[in-house]
Amino acid sequence: MIIDLPSTTTSQVNKKMVELRETGGAVALGRVLTLVVVTGDGTEVEQAIDAANEASREHPCRVIVVARGARQAAPRLDAQIRIGGDAGASEVLVLRLYGALADEGAGSVVPLLLPDAPVVVWWPSDAPESPAKDPIGALAHRRITDSAAEEDPIAALQARLESYTDGDTDLAWTRLTTWRALLATALDLPPHEPVTSATVAGAPASPSTDLLAGWLAAYLDIPVRRLEHHGGPGMYSATLERPAGDIEIIRPDSKVGTLTQPGQPDRQVGLQRRELGDCLVEELRRLDPDEIYEATLHGLSDVVRGERESEAAEEGTG
Incomplete structure (x- = not known):
């Protein structure tokens, strides 16, 4: 079931969720976490929802998709509620934000978070340089990025190293x-x-x-x-x-x-390349800091430093 709520507010979305629960029991309450997906307002929205629905079969959750639209438009929130077969084992709330709201997603997310449940934020692409300092990222216990989906994957990975905070991880790591x-x-x-x-x-x-x-x-x-x-x-x-x-x-x-x-x-x-949903399932299994990923980032720094020293030595003898 898909319910569209154009030009709405988060309070109206919450009201509709309660109404659905009371009238049909369609929205179950047995959720183990809230998964917030931050993406653009394009084709990547459906791809991210498909992966989140697949992950929800092992980790029943509320999925909140923050789809940031045109900044030049008038401020507006268009919401969509997906339940039942259109939402896997989760309930999906799609928030399409326009105008000034597009840069201020945290205020729209907070009223819809499940009470007393962990929060995981996932950026399928275009992650902030410092996920933990992002307004939405600051709400999360875990923050999932994907440097392989960025315009410059290696630069994105370097940014992950420089901004690492407990709770950060990257799907490029999960694929390994x-x-x-x-x-x-x-x-x-x-x-x-x-x-x-x-x-x-x-x-x-x-x-x-x-x-x-x-x-x-x-x-x-x-x-x-x-x-x-x-x-x-x-x-x-x-x-x-x-x-x-x-x-x-x-x-x-x-x-x-x-x-x-x-x-x-x-x-x-x-060794077939792992599907997006499979990687997401693995990352949702843990909510504690990934110390091995952190040590790997520092090990990568040593590798890069060693390569630079080797290049400098070769240039000096050339």
């Missing part, structure tokens, strides 16, 4: 879960030797590749090289170098990878 699990599992098998160095390769504008380099640098305390591979988007390969033989994962087609390790036959592993 399978890669990290495979590498960690391979290290549990003999020969049990220390890794001396590592190399990761991926698209030049792949923040996930940068984050994998940072993770390896932070947790193995080794030098890591980050190489560019122009054959496709995202991660291409990861190599852990050891005296008895390297552990290597190569994914040439963004779908299936080959895992090579000493004493073991080559193995085909599923």
